[in-house]
Amino acid sequence: MDAFFDVEDHGEWLNFSMLHAGVKIPVRISRGAMEDHFGAMQGPDSLKKAYELDAEMIHARALDVMVAGVTYTADNPLLLKTEDF
16 A cells, blocks of 8 residues: 555545655545545544545545646645545
8 A cells, every 4th residue: 555644634624645656645535525435424533534444445546536747736636525436
């Protein structure tokens, strides 16, 4: 599995970074996706806990939707929404 770090629960979004091909990719996944597909619930750190349980699947999907040639940054992260799953 790719390395992951910088996991931050922002309420409606969970931000994390993953290392892919030696490059740190910032990713933002919506609360909707986390609730609909990974069992997240309301409450503090719920997104983070669900992410920790399913990080491998989330990372695999992130790799599937990543667009070649796009540079993902903190201001332009890879976005994952419920319809991406």
